[in-house]
Amino acid sequence: xxxxxxxxxxxxxxLQRDTAGPASTAPPAVPSRGSGAxxxxxxxxxxxxxxxxxxxLPAAAMTxxxxxxxxxxxxxxxxxxxxxxxxxxxxxxxxxxxxxxxxVAPAVWGVTEWLKSSGPLGCPWGNVSYxxxxxxxxxxxxxLVGAPGLSIWIVSVNALFAGALxxxxxxxxxxxxxxxxxxxxxxxxWGEKQIRAHHPGETLRVALVQxxxxxxxxxxxxxxxxxxxxxxxxxxxxxxxxxxxxLLVWPETALPFYVRLEAPKxxxxxxxIQELNVPLMVGxxxxxxxxxxxxxxxxxxxxxxxxxxxxxxxxxxxxVPFGERIPFQGLLPFLGKINLGQAEWAPGTKPVxxxxxxxxxGVLICFESIFPxxxxxxxxxxxxxxxxxxxxxxxxxxxxPRQHADMxxxxxxxxxxxxxxxxxxxxxxIIDPLGxxxxxSPLFREALxxxxxxxxxxxxxxxxxxxxLTGVSIGLVLVLLLxxxxxxxxxxx
Numbered sequence: 168x169x170x171x172x173x174x175x176x177x178x179x180x181x182l183q184r185d186t187a188g189p190a191s192t193a194p195p196a197v198p199s200r201g202s203g204a205x206x207x208x209x210x211x212x213x214x215x216x217x218x219x220x221x222x223x224l225p226a227a228a229m230t231x232x233x234x235x236x237x238x239x240x241x242x243x244x245x246x247x248x249x250x251x252x253x254x255x256x257x258x259x260x261x262x263x264x265x266x267x268x269x270x271v272a273p274a275v276w277g278v279t280e281w282l283k284s285s286g287p288l289g290c291p292w293g294n295v296s297y298x299x300x301x302x303x304x305x306x307x308x309x310x311l312v313g314a315p316g317l318s319i320w321i322v323s324v325n326a327l328f329a330g331a332l333x334x335x336x337x338x339x340x341x342x343x344x345x346x347x348x349x350x351x352x353x354x355x356x357w358g359e360k361q362i363r364a365h366h367p368g369e370t371l372r373v374a375l376v377q378x379x380x381x382x383x384x385x386x387x388x389x390x391x392x393x394x395x396x397x398x399x400x401x402x403x404x405x406x407x408x409x410x411x412x413x414l415l416v417w418p419e420t421a422l423p424f425y426v427r428l429e430a431p432k433x434x435x436x437x438x439x440i441q442e443l444n445v446p447l448m449v450g451x452x453x454x455x456x457x458x459x460x461x462x463x464x465x466x467x468x469x470x471x472x473x474x475x476x477x478x479x480x481x482x483x484x485x486x487v488p489f490g491e492r493i494p495f496q497g498l499l500p501f502l503g504k505i506n507l508g509q510a511e512w513a514p515g516t517k518p519v520x521x522x523x524x525x526x527x528x529g530v531l532i533c534f535e536s537i538f539p540x541x542x543x544x545x546x547x548x549x550x551x552x553x554x555x556x557x558x559x560x561x562x563x564x565x566x567x568p569r570q571h572a573d574m575x576x577x578x579x580x581x582x583x584x585x586x587x588x589x590x591x592x593x594x595x596x597i598i599d600p601l602g603x604x605x606x607x608s609p610l611f612r613e614a615l616x617x618x619x620x621x622x623x624x625x626x627x628x629x630x631x632x633x634x635x636l637t638g639v640s641i642g643l644v645l646v647l648l649l650x651x652x653x654x655x656x657x658x659x660x
Contacts, residue, residue, distance in 0.1 A: 169305070171298040172324045172351055178209055179329035182257050182268045206254030210247025217293045218242055220565035225382065238489075246290060249283040256644065263651030269330050271647065273323040277640035280318050284538070287494035289485075291537050292570065295321050300573035303602045307358030309580040310627040313539050316636040317577075324350050362601055370619035371526060371552065373597070374405035374412035374445075375589040377614040378421070382560055385423045394423060395432075399439050401615045406443040408617055413524055415440075415447040418591040419533050419558040420466065422451035426477075437475040446478075446523060447471040450532060450556045452512075453480065466491060466512045468530045468556060470521045478522075482515030483532040485541060518544045526551045526622055533557045536575040536588075539634065546582040546630040551622040553584050558591040560611075568594050568610055576602045582630050584623035600624075 185205075221239045256275045257268040284291040291297075296317035299305040309317055327347035334340040378397045384390040402415055426433050440447050453467040465482040472478050486492040491510045518541070520527045529545030536542070536555045545553060555575050559568040572594040579586050580602040589595050593610040597618045608614040 168298055169302075169351075171295055171321055172347075173328055174295070175322060175325040176329045176332065178206065178254075179269060179272055179326055180332055181205065182254055182272075183329065183333055185258070204251070207247050207251030210250025211243050212247075213250070214243035214246045214293065215239065217570075220562055220567045223563040223565055224561055245288070246283060246293065249279045252282070253279045256648070259651055260647045264647055266647065269326040269333075271644070272326045273319045274640035274643045276322040277315060277319040277637050278644045281315060281634070281637045281641070284315075288488055289538070291539075291574070292534075294318055297570070297573050297577065300576045300602070301604075303362060304355050304358035306577060306580050306602055307361045308354050309577055309602075310361075310583060310629060312636045313581045313629040313634055314574075314577040315539065315634050316629075319636055319640060320350070320354065362603075365601055367599070367621050368624050369526075369622040370585075371524065371622060372410055372413045373416060373587045373618065373620050374402075374408070374414070375416050375587060375595045375597075375608075375614075375616040376401045376405065376421075377418065377590060377593060377595045377608050377612075377616070379592050379611060379613040380560075382558075385420070391423050391432075395435070397613070401613070402439065402443060402445075402447075404615055405617060406445050412445055412617060414587075415443070415445050416554060416556065416587055416589040417447065417449040418589045418595075419450035419468075419556045420452060421449050421556075421591070424452070425454040425464070426451050426469070428454055436471060440471050441473050441475055444473045446473065448521070448530065448554055448556070450558075452510075453482070463513045464511070465515060466510070466532060467515075468532055470523070479519055481519035481521075481530050481532070483512065483535065484515045484518070485535050485538060486512055486514050487534055518548060520545065520548050520550055528552045528554055531555045531575075531578070534571065536578055537571070539578065539581055539629075542578040542582055542584075543630055543633060546584060546623070546626065551584065552620050553578065553582070553586040555586055555588040556590075557588070559594070560592040564610055568592075572596065572607075576604065581627065582623065583625070583627040585621035587620050 218239060221242070222235055224235060253275055256279070257272060260266050260271055261268055280294050283289070284294065294314065296314040299317065306317065308320060312319070324347050327343050327350060331340045331343035331347065334343060376398055378394065378401065380394050380397060385394055398417055398421060405412055405415060422436065424432050448468060448470055450468045453465045455463050457463050466486070467480055467482045469477040469480040488494045491512050492514065518529055520529055527550050529548070529550040531541060531553060542553060557571070559571055562568050572588065575586060575588055576598055579598045579600055583600045585600055586598040588598065593608045593612070593614070595608040595614060595616055597605045597616065597620055599621045600623055606616045606618055608616060
């Protein structure tokens with residue numbers, strides 16, 4: 168929502184007032200005792216409110232259901248730490264270098280958001296740019312700077328409005344406020360112009376099957392046949408449509424069995440796809456035997472052809488920490504023995520491009536859609552559209568499915584690619600390269616969506632250069648931190 172352009176103003180005003188520069192002899196306007204905890208507290212509260220739906224996760228899927236509330240608190244403390252880091256860096260630069268927090272806040276926020284989003288525990292969920300996802304004209308700048316760059320833009324506007332509140336002279340106050348309004352209006356007007364100038368290119372017909380099957384039924388062997396019958400019925404309806412789809416899509420782990428280990432069930436799937444004569448992109452668990460005699464399992468997706476074969480398979484690379492795999496097992500192998508009810512999949516190693524009818528696409532499984540770099544890998548490798556399969560049933564009827572879907576929208580704008588998003592219980596939808604959504608499905612209802620996915624054309628700047636604006640921010644912040652460290656050291660010498 169556009170309110171994100173003023174949401175950080177109170178925190179920025181507080182940081183500006185709380186910290187004195189190196190030449191100042193006056194005490195700060197606000198007492199600084201314990202003030203380093205204020206940004207952390209702000210981040211803690213924000214993330215508790217953002218992730219409150221974690222307490223709605225099904226207890227039956229956990230070995231220790233009591234852990235969910237402490238886990239929510241630990242997650243909020245961890246993610247809130249990066250807001251604290253933002254405040255600490257601003258205060259350090261102000262005290263040692265003299266630069267105003269309002270001047271360097273956009274770059275520092277870009278760095279801390281990048282740190283929060285990186286590594287095995289990386290979590291871009293809640294990054295400020297996603298607040299604009301449902302406003303296409305507001306997010307067209309992602310073509311140039313990606314969702315991380317939009318966050319830097321948003322914080323820049325917040326800093327200008329904070330400066331307007333703090334300015335002593337009315338002319339300065341008005342000038343900063345007008346500059347903030349202009350910094351919002353300019354990119355939005357440019358975005359509207361991009362949308363008006365857009366001419367849809369080639370398309371591919373897809374049908375998205377949303378079966379609305381609960382996890383209790385899906386993984387219960389007594390109900391597996393019922394689940395497959397639901398998927399088959401909806402797929403037959405899709406295949407009878409005119410025009411006939413070029414691709415069927417079933418959601419993440421739609422096949423509730425290990426496809427390589429249960430040949431009779433796989434043959435039944437081949438029979439169905441041969442009957443329908445439409446290729447199927449489907450999620451399923453996969454298992455292979457290792458050289459040591461163990462079993463390696465993956466959260467996988469494969470393209471099943473009417474010629475009775477799986478043409479290619481992708482194994483999910485970025486697994487959900489603690490939900491799909493305990494992280495850091497490479498450093499500490501004993502962590503793999505901890506049982507929190509996680510699936511304990513093995514991560515995949517590379518993206519896979521799926522060829523289809525003269526074009527190609529890449530697949531993002533579940534929350535992989537929240538990471539810009541994974542989608543960019545597909546764009547660089549030649550994908551012309553994206554498929555996102557997910558099972559958001561775990562979230563229940565909360566804000567989480569909407570939040571998750573919103574992040575997929577930014578991937579389309581960043582790469583200039585259309586997307587077909589298929590969820591078990593919603594939200595399934597088709598997204599064009601400008602981030603406009605068609606046919607969003609309702610939550611927790613069976614649905615069949617058919618439509619045209621637009622194929623991408625010329626690469627966007629973000630696809631070509633990646634997250635370059637964050638790179639610039641990292642360089643600036645490093646220089647300022649080194650300068651702040653060097654100055655007192657030089658005085659001591």
